[in-house]
Amino acid sequence: MLFTRAAGVATCTGPARGSDDADPAGLREGVAVAVESGRIVAIGSERELGGRFGQAEVVDCAGRLLTPGLVDSHTHAVFGGWRGDEYALRSRGVPYMEIARRGGGILSSVRHLRERSEDELLEMALPRLAEMLDQGTTTAEIKSGYGLSTEAELKTLRVIDRLREMQPVELVATFLGAHEVPADYRDRRQDYVDLVVEEMIPAVADSGLARFCDVFMEPGVFDRAESERILRAGLDQGLRPKIHADELEGSGGAELAAELGAASADHLGDISPEGVAALARSSTVATLLPGTLFFLGRTSYAPARALLDAGATVALATDFNPGSCPTPSLPFIMTAACSQMGMSPAEALRASTAGGAAALELPAATGTLAPGAPADLVLWDVSSVAELPYRLATPIVRSVWKKGKQVR
Amino acid sequence: MLFTRAAGVATCTGPARGSDDADPAGLREGVAVAVESGRIVAIGSERELGGRFGQAEVVDCAGRLLTPGLVDSHTHAVFGGWRGDEYALRSRGVPYMEIARRGGGILSSVRHLRERSEDELLEMALPRLAEMLDQGTTTAEIKSGYGLSTEAELKTLRVIDRLREMQPVELVATFLGAHEVPADYRDRRQDYVDLVVEEMIPAVADSGLARFCDVFMEPGVFDRAESERILRAGLDQGLRPKIHADELEGSGGAELAAELGAASADHLGDISPEGVAALARSSTVATLLPGTLFFLGRTSYAPARALLDAGATVALATDFNPGSCPTPSLPFIMTAACSQMGMSPAEALRASTAGGAAALELPAATGTLAPGAPADLVLWDVSSVAELPYRLATPIVRSVWKKGKQVR
Numbered sequence: 001m002l003f004t005r006a007a008g009v010a011t012c013t014g015p016a017r018g019s020d021d022a023d024p025a026g027l028r029e030g031v032a033v034a035v036e037s038g039r040i041v042a043i044g045s046e047r048e049l050g051g052r053f054g055q056a057e058v059v060d061c062a063g064r065l066l067t068p069g070l071v072d073s074h075t076h077a078v079f080g081g082w083r084g085d086e087y088a089l090r091s092r093g094v095p096y097m098e099i100a101r102r103g104g105g106i107l108s109s110v111r112h113l114r115e116r117s118e119d120e121l122l123e124m125a126l127p128r129l130a131e132m133l134d135q136g137t138t139t140a141e142i143k144s145g146y147g148l149s150t151e152a153e154l155k156t157l158r159v160i161d162r163l164r165e166m167q168p169v170e171l172v173a174t175f176l177g178a179h180e181v182p183a184d185y186r187d188r189r190q191d192y193v194d195l196v197v198e199e200m201i202p203a204v205a206d207s208g209l210a211r212f213c214d215v216f217m218e219p220g221v222f223d224r225a226e227s228e229r230i231l232r233a234g235l236d237q238g239l240r241p242k243i244h245a246d247e248l249e250g251s252g253g254a255e256l257a258a259e260l261g262a263a264s265a266d267h268l269g270d271i272s273p274e275g276v277a278a279l280a281r282s283s284t285v286a287t288l289l290p291g292t293l294f295f296l297g298r299t300s301y302a303p304a305r306a307l308l309d310a311g312a313t314v315a316l317a318t319d320f321n322p323g324s325c326p327t328p329s330l331p332f333i334m335t336a337a338c339s340q341m342g343m344s345p346a347e348a349l350r351a352s353t354a355g356g357a358a359a360l361e362l363p364a365a366t367g368t369l370a371p372g373a374p375a376d377l378v379l380w381d382v383s384s385v386a387e388l389p390y391r392l393a394t395p396i397v398r399s400v401w402k403k404g405k406q407v408r
Numbered sequence: 409m410l411f412t413r414a415a416g417v418a419t420c421t422g423p424a425r426g427s428d429d430a431d432p433a434g435l436r437e438g439v440a441v442a443v444e445s446g447r448i449v450a451i452g453s454e455r456e457l458g459g460r461f462g463q464a465e466v467v468d469c470a471g472r473l474l475t476p477g478l479v480d481s482h483t484h485a486v487f488g489g490w491r492g493d494e495y496a497l498r499s500r501g502v503p504y505m506e507i508a509r510r511g512g513g514i515l516s517s518v519r520h521l522r523e524r525s526e527d528e529l530l531e532m533a534l535p536r537l538a539e540m541l542d543q544g545t546t547t548a549e550i551k552s553g554y555g556l557s558t559e560a561e562l563k564t565l566r567v568i569d570r571l572r573e574m575q576p577v578e579l580v581a582t583f584l585g586a587h588e589v590p591a592d593y594r595d596r597r598q599d600y601v602d603l604v605v606e607e608m609i610p611a612v613a614d615s616g617l618a619r620f621c622d623v624f625m626e627p628g629v630f631d632r633a634e635s636e637r638i639l640r641a642g643l644d645q646g647l648r649p650k651i652h653a654d655e656l657e658g659s660g661g662a663e664l665a666a667e668l669g670a671a672s673a674d675h676l677g678d679i680s681p682e683g684v685a686a687l688a689r690s691s692t693v694a695t696l697l698p699g700t701l702f703f704l705g706r707t708s709y710a711p712a713r714a715l716l717d718a719g720a721t722v723a724l725a726t727d728f729n730p731g732s733c734p735t736p737s738l739p740f741i742m743t744a745a746c747s748q749m750g751m752s753p754a755e756a757l758r759a760s761t762a763g764g765a766a767a768l769e770l771p772a773a774t775g776t777l778a779p780g781a782p783a784d785l786v787l788w789d790v791s792s793v794a795e796l797p798y799r800l801a802t803p804i805v806r807s808v809w810k811k812g813k814q815v816r
Binding site: 082083084085087088091092093131134291294295296297299300325326327328329331332335338339340342343344345346382384385386387389390391392393394395 | 490491492493495496499500501539542699702703704705707708733734735736737739740743746747748750751752753754790792793794795797798799800801802803
């Protein structure tokens with residue numbers, strides 16, 4: 001298979017931060033991309049590859065932009081119902097934390113998820129994954145965390161596992177038992193942390209259904225000591241750590257993520273300067289979710305420029321969930337990153353591909369177009385990298401390939 | 409034709425401002441909608457209308473939300489090329505006005521439009537109108553203003569006129585010769601204002617190709633005296649006034665709009681308290697374009713709540729244009745209005761239908777579902793009004809009818 005006549009091939013092999021000398025999108029012009037057995041085998045001049053792969057099926061990109069498939073490294077896409085009703089309340093000025101205190105928020109999603117069977121959750125998740133694919137996502141992380149009991153958490157992880165066979169988006173599962181303290185543990189939160197550490201984590205590790213263990217570390221949710229205990233218990237059982245850190249209020253989550261060597265610290269809306277420095281010194285990816293802050297009505301976003309300038313690796317993700325960010329669209333997240341966070345289009349694209357792959361600790365070259373990388377490709381109805389975030393809220397995906405197979 | 413079994417029918421007959429006693433969306437449940445000869449003829453109980461219109465073709469809405477077609481009352485959808493390159497510059501911190509001073513901004517769109525033939529502009533506009541229709545828009549205003557010569561302005565208006573016959577979105581044309589001072593008049597702006605008043609306006613009025621005359625009144629563009637002179641010249645020739653008012657900096661545009669009895673004052677990002685009061689006392693519609701401020705990286709928006717609370721009629725529109733807001737999506741604008749401006753989903757829907765129709769001075773009942781209204785309808789893949797803005801950047805339009813004919 002030979003992809004020819006693209007306006008540009010964004011290899012996404014550049015550094016996270018753009019400069020006069022370095023293009024995060026790794027844009028190449030006048031090149032073709034050769035694919036064999038689901039992997040990229042060569043990128044080179046049209047003429048050279050036309051000779052080497054003369055028998056291959058040709059995909060004529062006809063002046064359009066070719067990029068890696070997008071990697072959405074932070075979603076909660078398995079849930080039991082939308083929460084538009086809460087959105088109407090919030091638009092009247094009722095704050096998210098107040099809605100949560102009234103039994104809404106995450107706990108209403110917990111009720112929804114517990115009420116639904118595995119098959120029902122599966123049926124509800126399929127169209128959401130199709131929407132993500134429609135927006136260019138070929139690999140996505142999905143978290144549990146609306147179960148908050150050992151059985152309901154395992155049920156969620158089994159749904160994620162079964163979804164793998166039923167549709168083309170490649171899925172990475174994260175256990176998020178520490179998403180919230182469930183209603184039945186409200187007056188004995190210590191018991192809930194014990195349950196997560198002593199029962200859930202061993203059961204999840206034993207099931208082999210999750211790669212990561214995540215915690216919502218935030219004032220009013222889990223504190224630093226609880227978060228560290230949970231993540232260390234996960235590490236002991238082979239679950240790599242991730243943290244919902246400093247989302248709406250600073251809590252030292254970024255610092256803890258760096259200290260534990262977490263795969264990523266996510267949100268960072270109120271990260272401290274010390275947190276920025278800690279992430280920059282570490283291999284922990286700073287995963288930014290600007291759609292959430294936009295949707296919640298905030299006007300200040302994570303300090304993307306400070307993170308990039310300090311040398312951190314940055315990923316962008318949707319946070320797709322029914323409460324604080326019901327969007328499957330990484331292209332919209334790229335617009336938010338460029339318009340509101342000062343990222344360049346090339347930085348935003350790199351953060352939504354190679355950056356996301358790094359946040360999921362996927363094999364090197366995933367999220368890029370380079371020999372050896374999986375042939376996950378998106379052809380866009382635009383001709384430049386800048387136009388990806390520029391075409392605000394417009395569907396511009398033309399075609400998608402997963403491991404060399406056209407899936408859209 | 410009988411629309412049955414909708415989860416709800418949002419008639420959009422309520423007031424602009426929601427309260428415990430009044431629903432701007434005018435939501436009715438358990439009702440059917442009867443259509444004959446392209447108009448709505450009845451809304452009533454399923455049972456009653458099932459009897460009265462027993463022979464009609466049935467459209468089974470199957471638990472989905474039915475609303476009026478959206479009315480996008482402020483766009484610049486006829487243009488000669490995208491400007492993604494400028495977006496990349498802006499993301500690096502170069503301000504919009506600085507890009508304009510370098511020959512970018514509106515003036516680059518002027519070069520693009522002048523270079524293109526009428527047929528080319530027509531071909532380029534068609535997919536954009538199709539995208540608007542895909543997002544639920546059945547009526548749209550389009551402004552000239554990238555021509556800035558008598559001939560190029562008339563060319564634009566002819567393109568808008570020809571587009572009417574070629575696709576289903578109903579179009580209303582606005583003459584915006586005073587969008588910017590063109591490069592060749594930079595050192596003699598008074599001559600350009602004379603040209604607009606003495607040559608363009610009579611020619612446009614004579615052509616019958618525009619209903620409105622608009623001015624970009626903003627510090628650095630056209631001042632109050634120039635704007636008033638142009639709009640009064642338009643009024644004398646039968647062109648109803650509109651104003652780009654107080655977009656990024658206050659200029660008294662809202663006050664002037666009210667004084668002239670303009671159809672609408674648009675943008676209002678920096679409207680004064682006096683401007684709010686003036687609009688509330690007048691019949692001039694306050695047209696808000698939050699997508700533009702979001703896309704330009706602003707974090708403060710027009711004071712929607714102050715306008716609604718004061719009693720102004722509010723419309724929402726996309727501002728679809730290649731510089732400051734390249735989106736065809738009114739549903740995204742509704743999200744921005746609810747998440748960032750404190751509007752309720754019902755207020756946002758009403759502002760995107762009946763509010764837009766008021767800003768275009770369309771016949772009463774346009775933009776609503778009521779007997780006598782045109783049968784412009786959208787069936788959405790959601791079941792509640794709140795879910796329209798809630799489903800951030802997700803395509804949720806299922807089907808669209810224009811004057812009773814299914815067009816999507």
